Amino acid sequence: MKRKTIFALTASFVLAACSQNPFTGKKTLALVPNSQILPMAFQQYDQFLTENKVITNTADANMVKNVGRKIATAAERWLNANGYAGYLKDYKWEYNLVQDDAVNAWCMPGGKIVVYTGILPVTKSETGLAVVMGHEVAHALANHGQQRMSAGQLQQIGAVAGNVALSDNAEAQQIFNTAYGVGSQVGVMLPFSRSHETEADKIGLTLMAIAGYNPDEAPELWKRMKAKSGGQAPPEMLSTHPSSDTRIKNLTAWAGDAKAEAKKFGVTKFK
Numbered sequence: 001m002k003r004k005t006i007f008a009l010t011a012s013f014v015l016a017a018c019s020q021n022p023f024t025g026k027k028t029l030a031l032v033p034n035s036q037i038l039p040m041a042f043q044q045y046d047q048f049l050t051e052n053k054v055i056t057n058t059a060d061a062n063m064v065k066n067v068g069r070k071i072a073t074a075a076e077r078w079l080n081a082n083g084y085a086g087y088l089k090d091y092k093w094e095y096n097l098v099q100d101d102a103v104n105a106w107c108m109p110g111g112k113i114v115v116y117t118g119i120l121p122v123t124k125s126e127t128g129l130a131v132v133m134g135h136e137v138a139h140a141l142a143n144h145g146q147q148r149m150s151a152g153q154l155q156q157i158g159a160v161a162g163n164v165a166l167s168d169n170a171e172a173q174q175i176f177n178t179a180y181g182v183g184s185q186v187g188v189m190l191p192f193s194r195s196h197e198t199e200a201d202k203i204g205l206t207l208m209a210i211a212g213y214n215p216d217e218a219p220e221l222w223k224r225m226k227a228k229s230g231g232q233a234p235p236e237m238l239s240t241h242p243s244s245d246t247r248i249k250n251l252t253a254w255a256g257d258a259k260a261e262a263k264k265f266g267v268t269k270f271k
């Protein structure tokens with residue numbers, strides 16, 4: 001008994017100091033802990049919603065909430081099955097459709113998702129939307145946003161965290177929004193690295209499959225996205241998520257693995 005308790009204490013100490021991300025398997029040192037980042041994200045998210053037109057009670061708005069809930073449930077189920085129950089206990093999932101022609105979507109830490117109406121003609125179906133939302137949620141779960149900040153930027157955010165409202169510090173606010181892909185102004189869009197994109201694709205594919213959506217649709221979505229890149233106004237989504245034939249090839253190759261993972265959760269039929 002006693003030995004077990006000591007082991008548990010030691011394990012939780014190690015976890016806090018340098019936590020291994022269950023989704024990427026990588027050990028990352030969170031310089032600004034979730035306890036400080038999450039309240040900032042919640043505050044920024046609420047501010048974004050007050051400054052933009054949120055669509056409610058339409059078929060599309062309900063679809064966004066429905067897909068979001070299923071992706072979130074898939075993430076929780078996967079974590080519970082892999083020994084990480086409670087990992088997302090501080091998440092406050094929210095899924096909103098915002099009136100904006102931008103072909104974009106993002107997820108802040110803590111599960112705060114925005115889908116722009118402009119992306120719906122590209123996602124086309126509930127499954128297409130699940131591809132995008134699975135991918136965005138995956139970026140949040142893999143903690144990519146914070147990894148995109150430089151040491152100096154993290155220090156700046158860290159200094160603001162817990163003291164002043166982020167909205168009182170324009171510079172810190174911009175660092176935060178850029179890191180999490182918020183905003184559609186040209187010039188502040190920062191592309192995710194290729195390795196982050198690959199991680200998000202892989203995790204997102206598994207999540208959508210566990211949620212009951214056909215992972216074979218993922219490469220199709222990115223083909224449609226890519227087809228729009230040649231025009232006068234390329235999708236904002238592509239500025240933050242640069243696409244390539246490699247992505248489409250990878251997603252096609254990984255769809256089978258995602259289905260096999262879903263089968264472990266009793267999911268064998270896909271929408």
Ligand SMILES: [Zn+2]
Pocket residue numbers: 135139192196197200240241
């Ligand atoms: Zn991405």
